[in-house]
Amino acid sequence: MSESINDTGSCQVLTFKMGEEVFGVNIMSVREVLDYTNVTKVPQTPDFMRGVINLRGNVVPVIDLKLKFGMSATERTVNTCIIIVEVSLDGESAILGALADSVQEVVDFEKEFIEPAPRIGTQLNTEFIQGMAKKGEGFVIILNINKVFSADELNMYSGLQENAS
Incomplete structure (x- = not known):
């Protein structure tokens, strides 16, 4: 968790919705947020x-995180x-571009409100979850965006970028 918590003991996170769940990503990893635009499908x-x-x-490359996480595909709406x-x-x-159902807000979480990722047996990989931040009655699942994709997947994406140049 320490890599994303600044000197003041807090973590700035861009929160977004995928389905009914609220996720977050460290604001330092975010370049910008775009309205949904035409995405060109790449075969294979x-x-x-x-x-x-x-x-x-x-x-x-544009990734549907909902599909990556085993959820249903992101449907295009006015908020996508x-x-x-x-x-x-x-x-x-x-x-990379990550699809989201909607972007919520930037939230400053104090480190005492961030729990480690839950340990759910040995079969489930939760390495991509940086922490669970308490917000109101629920949680924001803070993603470690660097752990969401494997080296092979990132190499495939960079290959797409090079082939298009």
Whole structure:
């Protein structure tokens, strides 16, 4: 958890909804939030990879996090948006778009309100959950965006970006 908590003991998180759940990602990983735009499907990619968009001349892969997490596909509504994030794995940096049903707000969570990810047996990988932040009656699931994707997946995305150049 320490990598995202600043010197004041707090963590700024962009919160967004996927289905009924509220998720968050460290604001330092977020580049921008876009309205949903046309996504060009790329053949022979995993289902959760919805395609690519042109972001100021750059090819950016768009991921449906709901599909990645085993939920139903994100349906396009007036609130659907693409959160542009920078992920880092093994010293490599990549820009990805993550679909969200809607973006909520930026919240400053004090570290005492953030619990570690729950341990749910040995079969379920919760490494991508950085913490569970208490908010009102519920929780915000804070994602470690660098752990959501495997090295192989990130290599595939960077290959798409290079092939399009």
